[in-house]
Amino acid sequence: MNKHERRKQPEATRRKLLEATLTLMLKRGFNGTTLDGICAEADVTKGALFHHFKNKDDIALGAIKSWAEMGFSLYDEAFKLPGEPLEEIHRIFEIMEKITRDFDPCVCMVGMMTQEMSGENRAFRAACSRALQGWTEMLRSRLQAAKEQLKPAVDFDPAQVAWCLNSLWQGSMLVAKSQQSPEMIRNNLKLAREYVDSLFTNPTGSVSQTHKQTK
Helix, strand or coil, X not given: CCHHHHHHHHHHHHHHHHHHHHHHHHHHCCCCCXXXXXXXXXXXXXXXXXXXXXXXXXXXXXXXXXXXHHHHHHHHHHHCCCCCHHHHHHHHHHHHHHHHHXXXXXXXXXXXXXXXXXXXXXXXXXXXXXXXXXXXXXXXHHHHHHHHHCCECCCCCHHHHXXXXXXXXXXXXXXXXXXXXXXXXXXXXXXHHHHHHHCECCCCHHHHHHHHHHC
16 A cells, blocks of 8 residues: 555545444434444444544534535535625525435435534534534625615615525425425525515516526
8 A cells, every 4th residue: 555545545544434424413413322333324433533533523523614614615616606695695595496306305404413412512512613604605795796786675784684695595405304295495495585576676587587597
């Protein structure tokens, strides 16, 4: 085994452990997941786990960070094509709808850990807060840019609207989990898109056309 392969092996083991943690915690939550279960899911020894992570809290925090990075990489697609701010917001909604189809069940590690652990663990609360604030800032900046470019139909606070949309997204996934209905999430996203459009007197024609094509 050459030096490059030796370096990649620990990285692959760490990735397997994080993926196993995500798989189990998305199904069972933090308290329902054990280190033995993570090792079994990842097919690695407990010694290998402790080589990378101090304890269960440490690997769960790593999983939250990994999940957030994965999520933001998905949303990067919204900004790769040229377009106006409102077009980018619509692309974000399209990515969210795609997530409801690609992830079964459609649940969020950050939302689940916020609900289960943020009340009793400051480190988890801080990690989840960073991820939720990052998502909200992504939308807030686009809403602010759209407000400056287009004529608002009503005055609105981009930060408040962004937090409202984040709450709708997280809450919809929570309720849909109990109802076993990803279609409910998609219906809520459709209403959210229409609400965002209603904030502006004249949404751009390209955005309106994109919206029609995705109905």
